[in-house]
Amino acid sequence: MRARRADGAHAIPNAGMETFVQSMVSGILTGSLYAMIGIGLTIIFGVMRIINMAHGDMVMLGMYGAFWAHAAWKIDPFLSILIWIPGAFILGGITYRFLLRKIVPGGELNTLLYTAGLSLFIANLALLIWTGDYRTIKLPYAIMPLRPFGIAVPIPLAIAFGMAILVTAGLYWFLVHTDTGRAVRATSQEPEAAALMGVDVERITIVTFALGTALACGAGVLLAPSLYLYPTVGEILVAKCFVIVVLGGLGSVPGAIAGGLLLGVVESLGAVYVSVPYKDGIGFVIFLLVLLFRPSGLFGVGKS
Amino acid sequence: MALLEVKGLTKYFGGLRAVHDLSFQVNAGEILGLIGPNGAGKTTAFNLIAGFIRPTAGHVLLEGEDLVGMKPYAVTRKGIARTFQIVKPFKKLPVLENVALAAFLRFPSRAEAESHAKDVLERMGLSQKLAAAATDLTLSEQKRLEIARALATRPRLLLLDEPMSGLNPTEIDQATRLVMEICRGGVTVIWVEHVLKAIMNASHRVVVISQGQKIADSSPQQVVNNPEVISAYLGKRSIEHVVC
């Protein structure tokens, strides 16, 4: 159940500065994508107060979207993001409007269970349609990694990183400089006050869920060239991204970014310095420790 | 010896001082009114006494035994029951079950627990609603259910947190009579309230809290004329309009 690197990168046992920097860099690159997924999850939680267990499957859909765009239509996966992000936005909107809207009033736990059901449904549908075979995307320009300062940087990951930054910057601009974006932030902090101030909470909710879904799918598209793709990847991803979101404080975008980067780095360093098999567990151990000792997250803001 | 003695009770939330050096006594058989402007720390004081929060300093002595550090269920077992400001019934469970659960504390068998629960519910005027889901009751009925549930644990001391909020004048009168009757039945009462008319008429003594500190502790008549109390509530204006 671990997302495996398609370029076959391994932990190299000889210590030293180079290894450290290498693993930090890998961690930040991967972490940026974790962060993108985490931002989507955290804004959904902030505005709707729900835990979206299907979020990881949205990432999976993005991955397969990129794969099929490349395999069937010969479109470069990074370009296909232009199709898939708007597509995912619409998909998210439809999902909320026709599936979730009646469920959310039933409470946090009911919604958690419902989205868990949705997650299982989507993942298994994907298993049926696309089979459980691992897929990879082979890009002709991605065979050799870049080597700035002697640090190996796989090209797809570098591009993904760059685009993730662009997307996050765009999101930041949206949240700070547009009316809708500001309404999203307001609703995420104080839904009742926002409603009293004239915010159309229903509209903001659907926008937020669509946006969160688009971010998840987008991250999937960006990650696709760097990982082995399989339909149940959403399961472990959503668990890890909840770790990020809780660590960063539920509802906090900067917290999700920091949490994502942190998780990427911790996993990367963990793979080198602790051991490869246990690296997935490190995030969870930290998660438990934080939940016990700092319930509002490492960076404050969350709700207890 | 006083039934309950609160000594030097203090609670800081981070840098925020919620309750500071609060001391007062309650004697068995009394109704003690606890009043003060919004945010004065009254509910915090209740939470401290009932064990829901741990004080930064101070003691809560029930007949000499310090309850600080005990979990809420242990405090209830010692004989202090409380209601919540915003009622928290077991929503989906029937009214009878709500109270029977509380009665289980003193009556481990279901038959006895239900029997005791029925008695308490009758005193609260809810006999007709035994099978109704708690969430289907009117506000006044839910408040009475809340009290019934607390009483079913056979407390020596009952902490009532704003039982009158949201009630109309008729209901307020009924509730006032109910509180007095509870006291006559042998339960000591500490009562937080904003409806000053009710609390002044029914209480034997009144303690006034402002900004976490006690500013008065005397009979209702004396408290009403206490200039510090008046200024805490209304700036420099008279309190006459509030108490009929």
Next chain:
Amino acid sequence: MKLFSLIALVVLFLAVPWIIPVPFFLHLIIMVLMWTVLGAAWNILGGFAGQVSFGHATFLGAGAYTTMILYLKLGVAPWFGMVAGGVVAALIALPIGFICFRLRGPYFALSTLAVAEIVRLVALNWESLTAGPVGLLITTLPDVSFRGHPIDWESKTPFYYMAVVIALAAVLATAIMSRTRMGAYLLAIREDIDSAEAIGINTVQARVSALSLSAFLAGVAGGFYAMYLRYIDPDAVFAISLSVEMVFIAVVGGLTTVFGPLIGAIFLVTLGETFREHFLVGHLIFYGAFMMVAIRYMPEGIWGKLRLLMSPQR
């Protein structure tokens, strides 16, 4: 009349392997019964006590490994091993509860998931104990006889009867618990934990008790799983999907009911296993679909809904 139909039912149950000696059908029933135990186990903590756990595979796996290791290394017969498995599961539930019960609602759920994943990774890497990813295999089950007849472990029949026994035990345990004061207390905790504390319920002790019973039953089922399938590895018994399946069976069947897990297992496991026979993958699609339908239209579950429809008024 009622006693007669009860006896008839019991006889029917006991006679199934002779009435329908089709291996796949028996396998189906065995799976339904095993998942009934798992669903019932989850129902005690997640249904009655309202503490939704997404990490119950921890206890299943603990029971499975205990049973396997006791049999393979110490020769302890698996039917005793299963009980030991339940006990071990109940024991590890204590520190897990200590950690996770500090959290509420969804946070509790996520923390149980985190614990389950950590346990899976430990099992994967502690090779001296668990043989890691290679897993543990039972080649031959004990040479024993029942009333003079040697037991044929190649047939489904002995497993069927064992499954009936543990399913019966699980359902009975739930029924008994629901009638005790503890059962009533758990429902109060489910509704409102602060109010429960306020009326004198030691909510920590109550939850830990529920968790222990829940873990015990799951551990016993895990031991059975090990014995029936004869091969276990960390990804088989500690998988998140197993935890999730337990949740789904309990919810779809009907939380806080005694027979809900049985009904949930009948629906989901039958559909899932039959589907799996033909399509090999994707069988959990039914679980997902049923869950969505249940939460939307029947949050009380199939059995819960049936009970409502069958009761006279109210």
